[in-house]
Amino acid sequence: MKLRFISLASGSSGNCYYLGTDTYGILIDAGIGIRTIRKVLKDNNIDLAQIAAVLVTHDHADHIKTVGCLGEKYNLPVYATESVHNGIDKSRYVEETLHGSRRIIQKEVPFRINDFNITAFEVPHDSTDNVGYHIEYENHRFTFATDVGHITETVGKYICLANHLIIEANYDEEMLRSGSYPFFLKERVASPTGHLSNKGAAEFLATHYHFELKDIWLCHLSKDNNHPELAYKTVNERLYQEGIRVGKDVNLFVLKRTTPSDVFEF
Secondary structure, three states: OOOEEEEEEEEOOEEEEEEEOOOOEEEEOOOOOHHHHHHHHHHOOOOHHHEEEEEOOEOOHHHHOOHHHHHHHOOOOEEEEHHHHHHHHHOOOOOOOOOOOEEEEOOOOOEEEOOEEEEEEEOOOOOOOEEEEEEEEOOEEEEEEOOOOOOOHHHHHHHHHOOEEEEEOOEOHHHHHHOOOOHHHHHHHHOOOOOOEHHHHHHHHHHHOOOOOOEEEEEOEOOOOOOHHHHHHHHHHHHHHOOOOEOOOEEEEEOOOOOOOOOEEO
């Protein structure tokens, strides 16, 4: 069966990603409205009834806005660590409390959803808890690493396992420094538990590229401190310096903040 990946939205206003086959799929985060989720799926001939689960990375509002609705109204199992679930329970942004849909996972303990073999892994970020996801399906290996304060040994390990990589490129360092954010917020964004910059993502990718890596999607771009063209240019130029050719050795894409991406099929 074909495997499809779609970014429904990727940014500080809301995050949601779809990964699925011809018969079922999963959502990674649900930080956008249910109407938008239903519409994007319908526009791509995906019935919400085909969604087998929702995986949650952390409890910030732009990642959990609709998990209560999906879990309680649509009876979708919601997978997250116990700490993330506790954060969801306390969040004022989630209207429905999760009960029967709540599924507890542990970091680096694999679990299965249909044919997907999934491993959550520790990611540094200033939320109650935060994970990335490594998802294996046949010979495809996806790694989702968003809201990454810095690339630890663990994060790096799962990035290097991927042949399809969704990685944060949140801000341009100069735009953040000279921008309108108050000093405390600039410090928070650039801290080891904040976000990953274009330069940080570019440097790691250029120095850890391997020939099995086929696709890179830059995600979670800041509205105020980044531009899609700038994120792309920063990563592309750093890869080029190492002799890695975008379009030949690896594909590079920038995900839109508030609108769906193209459908990527494998």
